[in-house]
Amino acid sequence: EKGGYDHFMMKEIMEQPRSVADCLRGRVIADQMHVKLGGIRHKMKDLMNANRIIIAACGTSWHAGLVAEYIIEEFTRIPVEVEYASEFRYRNPIIREDDVLIAISQSGETADTLAAIELAKSKGATILGVCNVVGSSIARSSDEGAYTHAGPEIGVASTKAFTAQLTVLTTMALMIAKEKQTLPEETLHKLLVDLESIPEKIAEALKCEEEIKKISEMYKDAQNFLYLGRGYNFPVALEGALKLKEISYIHAEGYPAAEMKHGPIALIDEEMPVAFIATKDSSYEKIVSNIQEVKARKGKVIAIVTKGDTLIPSMVDHAIEVPDVHEALMPMVSVIPLQLLSYYIAVLRGCDVDQPRNLAKSVTVE
Numbered sequence: 001e002k003g004g005y006d007h008f009m010m011k012e013i014m015e016q017p018r019s020v021a022d023c024l025r026g027r028v029i030a031d032q033m034h035v036k037l038g039g040i041r042h043k044m045k046d047l048m049n050a051n052r053i054i055i056a057a058c059g060t061s062w063h064a065g066l067v068a069e070y071i072i073e074e075f076t077r078i079p080v081e082v083e084y085a086s087e088f089r090y091r092n093p094i095i096r097e098d099d100v101l102i103a104i105s106q107s108g109e110t111a112d113t114l115a116a117i118e119l120a121k122s123k124g125a126t127i128l129g130v131c132n133v134v135g136s137s138i139a140r141s142s143d144e145g146a147y148t149h150a151g152p153e154i155g156v157a158s159t160k161a162f163t164a165q166l167t168v169l170t171t172m173a174l175m176i177a178k179e180k181q182t183l184p185e186e187t188l189h190k191l192l193v194d195l196e197s198i199p200e201k202i203a204e205a206l207k208c209e210e211e212i213k214k215i216s217e218m219y220k221d222a223q224n225f226l227y228l229g230r231g232y233n234f235p236v237a238l239e240g241a242l243k244l245k246e247i248s249y250i251h252a253e254g255y256p257a258a259e260m261k262h263g264p265i266a267l268i269d270e271e272m273p274v275a276f277i278a279t280k281d282s283s284y285e286k287i288v289s290n291i292q293e294v295k296a297r298k299g300k301v302i303a304i305v306t307k308g309d310t311l312i313p314s315m316v317d318h319a320i321e322v323p324d325v326h327e328a329l330m331p332m333v334s335v336i337p338l339q340l341l342s343y344y345i346a347v348l349r350g351c352d353v354d355q356p357r358n359l360a361k362s363v364t365v366e
């Protein structure tokens with residue numbers, strides 16, 4: 001049942017080339033400029049004419065929502081707000097009939113996310129669900145939706161559901177962009193080609209496993225970890241930190257790299273490992289300076305870099321290469337080494353990775 005692996009989490013990490021391919025099947029065919037989520041076709045008009053898109057979710061699904069915010073705004077120019085479902089449901093938010101609420105949930109049973117849906121529904125908004133579990137409560141209470149088709153996720157730490165959520169949300173953004181013509185045809189084509197290539201890019205990223213094992217040995221006794229990223233990789237920093245804390249019980253924080261100066265930089269000394277998600281994108285130069293700032297304070301830096309980069313590897317303690325892809329799609333690839341890092345550190349610390357203490361797979365109480 002664990003496919004020969006010691007834990008479900010590892011099986012699920014390794015499955016990602018397949019789960020993302022399953023998620024894309026029939027939905028994206030770059031050479032035909034085909035991009036379509038059949039499950040939301042009747043609500044496409046509402047989506048295109050939306051005053052605003054509100055994304056409500058919790059945990060890892062909320063991180064996927066943060067990436068989607070950047071992607072949807074960039075490619076469709078529709079304003080997006082991302083809300084913790086637990087905050088949204090209790091704060092009397094402004095919701096209009098021409099708003100579209102996208103609820104993201106692996107289990108489809110998260111109580112707060114379900115309540116956010118009911119609230120938005122009562123105000124007349126259109127509800128779209130992005131769920132993994134077919135027939136789940138959230139899937140059923142949405143007007144329409146798109147399944148992530150990642151297959152059952154057993155490990156409490158969400159891995160393949162996250163990459164599949166990003167796949168669906170990117171597909172949705174490009175589907176709107178195509179209809180609304182908010183992207184030049186060439187750009188849209190290039191993005192679809194890159195999206196189709198994500199399964200092989202993930203397979204390539206997974207090859208860092210042995211290197212990650214070695215790094216995990218070196219840092220397994222750390223008390224704290226900092227994760228930093230900018231732009232599309234900022235939510236990946238949050239996700240890397242969440243993965244580490246929930247399964248290894250090491251205190252970890254994720255921040256946008258530039259926020260470091262506003263407080264967290266005070267934590268940095270020779271004991272502090274800092275994971276930078278520093279792939280070659282539009283914020284590359286900026287993140288190079290952030291890395292210098294950490295090195296100047298003797299922090300230990302593990303950097304996720306784009307294959308072929310030589311500058312950052314020359315500055316840091318450990319560099320992990322991932323293949324290049326359009327920056328908006330990079331989170332699906334750059335998160336892979338961080339999933340492996342949290343897994344190996346937790347295993348080395350003797351933790352129960354599939355069933356971490358105090359946590360349940362679906363949070364059905366508020």
Ligand code: M6R
Nearest residue numbers: 059060061105106107110157158
């Ligand atoms: O099933 P959902 O996606 O609604 O669950 C949301 C969170 O409870 C979930 O992502 C949680 O944070 C995971 N344990 C993270 O790995």
